[in-house]
Amino acid sequence: EDQVTQSPEALRLQEGESSSLNCSYTVSGLRGLFWYRQDPGKGPEFLFTLYSAGEEKEKERLKATLTKKESFLHITAPKPEDSATYLCAVPWPGYALNFGKGTSLLVTP
Amino acid sequence: ETGVTQTPRHLVMGMTNKKSLKCEQHLGHNAMYWYKQSAKKPLELMFVYNFKEQTENNSVPSRFSPECPNSSHLFLHLHTLQPEDSALYLCASSPGRGGGRNNEQFFGPGTRLTVL
Numbered sequence: 001e002d003q004v005t006q007s008p009e010a011l012r013l014q015e016g017e018s019s020s021l022n023c024s025y026t027v028s029g030l031r032g033l034f035w036y037r038q039d040p041g042k043g044p045e046f047l048f049t050l051y052s053a054g055e056e057k058e059k060e061r062l063k064a065t066l067t068k069k070e071s072f073l074h075i076t077a078p079k080p081e082d083s084a085t086y087l088c089a090v091p092w093p094g095y096a097l098n099f100g101k102g103t104s105l106l107v108t109p
Numbered sequence: 110e111t112g113v114t115q116t117p118r119h120l121v122m123g124m125t126n127k128k129s130l131k132c133e134q135h136l137g138h139n140a141m142y143w144y145k146q147s148a149k150k151p152l153e154l155m156f157v158y159n160f161k162e163q164t165e166n167n168s169v170p171s172r173f174s175p176e177c178p179n180s181s182h183l184f185l186h187l188h189t190l191q192p193e194d195s196a197l198y199l200c201a202s203s204p205g206r207g208g209g210r211n212n213e214q215f216f217g218p219g220t221r222l223t224v225l
Contacts, residue, residue, distance in 0.1 A: 032209050032213075034212070034213065034214075041197070041221065042219065043115075043199050045216070046213060046215055049213055096142070096154045096157055097154075097212060099151045101151045
């Protein structure tokens with residue numbers, strides 16, 4: 001059973017066209033939800049950690065929010081350099097992170 | 110060097126070869142990880158080490174053998190691999206365990222492995 005589900009799988013936006021990516025999770029006792037950005041052929045780059053429902057964090061054109069069942073990554077006025085795969089993850093018991101399959105974002109000029 | 114480094118960045122090997130992947134972290138972290146990333150699949154955890162001790166082995170075939178001589182270095186020894194083992198192998202580190210910031214993992218650039 002998937003604990004982390006991301007949607008959509010792929011998203012194509014025009015430059016400047018704002019949108020949101022979704023990450024839903026089923027774990028209980030959430031000990032953090034993590035967002036990463038991954039460029040092709042590279043390792044994931046850490047973006048945010050959210051700890052509790054209602055929390056928000058921002059970085060440039062990205063804003064992450066958290067509810068009790070899901071997290072959203074809002075992208076405001078995206079640019080082509082925002083094109084990447086965005087991954088979310090929640091901790092397993094212990095050390096590891098359980099990653100979703102990711103949303104592949106393409107922003108065209 | 111800063112962050113997490115991995116060598117080599119690309120590796121092509123035959124099924125009878127023996128090779129090793131190297132990872133080094135410069136973040137003062139206590140936990141280190143190996144992940145496998147195949148096309149169209151989520152990141153798959155392979156091994157976890159904390160303070161040099163292996164804490165998780167996610168049912169990985171014995172042809173993959175990890176080694177962690179200290180908290181800063183992690184190796185993945187490869188032998189008699191199969192073509193389906195071709196993937197991007199990622200190393201990560203985190204402060205430790207316990208949730209929250211202790212789980213914030215920082216990744217290296219990965220090794221693109223091709224098994225012929």
